[in-house]
Amino acid sequence: MLTxxxxxxxxxxxxxxxxxADGLGNEVRWLxxxxxxxxxxxxxxxxxxxxTGLGVGDGARTQRDYVRRLAAxxxxxxxxxxxxxxxxxxxxLAAEADRLGFPVVSVPYEVPFIALTKxxxxxxxxxxxxxxxxxxxVHERLAQTVLEGGGVQTLxxxxxxxxxxxxxxxxxVGRVVGERHGSRxxxxxxxxxxxVVAGSDIATLRAAKANGGFTEEDRLVLHHxxxxxxxxxxxxxxxxxxxxxLAGDLLEDLEHDRLDEREIARRIAAFxxxxxxxxxxxxxxxxxxxxxxxxxxxxxxxxxxxxxRYLSASRRDRAAFLVKTDLEEDALTIARELVEAAPGTxxxxxxxxxxxxxxx
Numbered sequence: 001m002l003t004x005x006x007x008x009x010x011x012x013x014x015x016x017x018x019x020x021a022d023g024l025g026n027e028v029r030w031l032x033x034x035x036x037x038x039x040x041x042x043x044x045x046x047x048x049x050x051x052t053g054l055g056v057g058d059g060a061r062t063q064r065d066y067v068r069r070l071a072a073x074x075x076x077x078x079x080x081x082x083x084x085x086x087x088x089x090x091x092x093l094a095a096e097a098d099r100l101g102f103p104v105v106s107v108p109y110e111v112p113f114i115a116l117t118k119x120x121x122x123x124x125x126x127x128x129x130x131x132x133x134x135x136x137x138v139h140e141r142l143a144q145t146v147l148e149g150g151g152v153q154t155l156x157x158x159x160x161x162x163x164x165x166x167x168x169x170x171x172x173v174g175r176v177v178g179e180r181h182g183s184r185x186x187x188x189x190x191x192x193x194x195x196v197v198a199g200s201d202i203a204t205l206r207a208a209k210a211n212g213g214f215t216e217e218d219r220l221v222l223h224h225x226x227x228x229x230x231x232x233x234x235x236x237x238x239x240x241x242x243x244x245x246l247a248g249d250l251l252e253d254l255e256h257d258r259l260d261e262r263e264i265a266r267r268i269a270a271f272x273x274x275x276x277x278x279x280x281x282x283x284x285x286x287x288x289x290x291x292x293x294x295x296x297x298x299x300x301x302x303x304x305x306x307x308x309r310y311l312s313a314s315r316r317d318r319a320a321f322l323v324k325t326d327l328e329e330d331a332l333t334i335a336r337e338l339v340e341a342a343p344g345t346x347x348x349x350x351x352x353x354x355x356x357x358x359x360x
Contacts, residue, residue, distance in 0.1 A: 002028045002123055004048065004077040004103045010119055015105045018080065019094035022101035026076040030124070031117050037062075038069055045074035048120070050113050052084035060092030067096040067104075077102065079116060083109025138162045138221050142228035152178035152232055159225040163218045165209040166191075169229060172202055186210060196226050198233035205229060273309060273324070280331035281350035282321040284338060295319040298342045302334060325352055 005024035008015045017024065029046035032039070035054035043049070049070060056066045070078060078097070080089045089097075089104050097104045107116060138158065145154050156167045157180045164182035168191075171177055191208040207214070207222060214222070265275035273279075284295045296312050296319035303310050309324040325331055328351050335347040 002120070002127060004028060004105065006123070007048065007079075007116075007120060008103075008105045013111055013116060013119060014108055015079070015111075018089045018097075018104045018106045020077070020097035020101055020103040022098075023077060023103040026103060028076040028120065031079075031120050033113055033117075037066065040069055040073040040075075043073060043075065046076055048076045048079055050079040050081065050107070050116065052081040053086045053090070054084075056090065056093055060090075060095075063090050063092035064096040067093055067100065067102055071100045071102040075102075078104045079107050080104055081107045081109070081113065134162075134217065134221075139224040139228075142224055146228055146231050146235070149235075152229065153180065155225065155228050155232055156180035159221065162221050163207070163209070163214070165207050165214075165218070167225075168206045169196065170204045170206060177203060184210070192222075194222060194226050196229045196233065198230045201233060203229070203233060268311075268322075273311060273322075276354060277309075277324050278326050278352040278354045279322040280325050280328065280352045282323060282331065282335060282338075283348040284319045284321075284335075284342075285346045285348075286317045286319070286342070287344040287346070291317065295338070295342055295345055296321075299334075299338050302337050302341060306334075308334075328352060 003024065004026050007013075007028060008017055008024065027046060028048045029044075030048075031050060032043060032047045033050045034042070035051055037055040037057065039049065039055070056063050067078075078089075080086070080093075082088055089106060094104060096102075107113070141158050142155060145158060152169055156169065156178050159165075160167045160180040160182045166179075166181045166186035166188065168179040168188060169177040186208040188206045188208050191206040192214060194205040194207065196203040196205050205222070205226060209218070268275045268279075282299070284299060286295045299319060299321060300310075300312055303312075303321075303323065311322040313320050323331060323334060328349075331349045331352065335349045338347055339345055
C-alpha cells in the first residue's frame, strides 16, 4: 500500500509536509493534476491531487471549502506546487487541512510534476508486480498440493496462511468439508462467500478476516484457491466413482462366492478395512422412482452418523454394503432405520462374519 507519507519521504522529490499530518497514512491509488476549483466530478477517490493553486481561491473561506470538497470525496491528499501563484500553501487551506487531517505536501518549484508522477507510477507498478508475484507463488503451491493429493485441509491451510483469514469449505447441504484458520479463529457471520464449482456440485468457500475487508491481492489469492479446491473436489469425485465401481465388483463377487479367503482379505484391505474384523452384508432393493444410488446415499448418511466403518456400492435398483459389526442386532437396526429413511425399500441382512465365513 502506497501512502502519502511514502510519497512525502521520497528523497529525490524533496517534498515537505505543509499541513494535515494526521492523514499521512492515507492510501494513494493514483495521481491527478487539476487547477479546477472543484475537480471531484472527475475523480474516483484515493487520488493524490496535484495543483499550483489556481483553483483554490484567494479568500480563506474559499480555500477551506476547496479542502472540504477534496476530503469529502475521499481523496488521499493534495500536492501543492509552490512558486507559481503561492510561495507556500495558503493559510486558510492549511488550517482546514490540519482540522480535517487531510494531508498537504509542498512541491518545490524546481521539481516538475512529471517527476512526481513518474516516481509514484513506478512505485505503484512495482507494488502491483509484487502483489501478482506473491499471488502466483501461492497459485503454484496450491497446484502442487493438488498434484500431490494433499487434500482440502492442506489447500485451506495454504490459503488461510497466505491471506491470514479463517476459511471453511461447505457443501451444498451445509456440511463443512474442511476448515482452517490463520493467526486466530474468526466467526463466519457475514463472511465473504465464493462458489467452488466441480461439475454438477457447487460448494461454498467462506472467508472471514479480522479487519473485515479483503484487499485486491487477498481476492486474487482466494480466486486461485477457488480453482484449486474445484480441482480437488473433482479429483475426489472421480476417485470416489472409481472406488464405488471397484466396491461394486467386490460385493458382486462376494455375493456369487467367486473369491477365496486370501483374495477376499486382499481386496477388503485395499479399501482400508481390516480383513480380520467381522462384517455384516446388507442388500437394499429400491422401489418405485428410487434408484440404487438414492438408497446407497440414504444408507451412507445413517452409517456416517453412527461413525460406522463400511463399504458400499450401487447397481441400478439396488445398493449393497459391508458394515463392520460383531452383532447381528446392529445390522438389523441399521436395516430398520434404512427402511424408515427410504420407505418401501426392501433390505436383506447377513450375519456378521470375516474371511470366507460370510453370513447369508
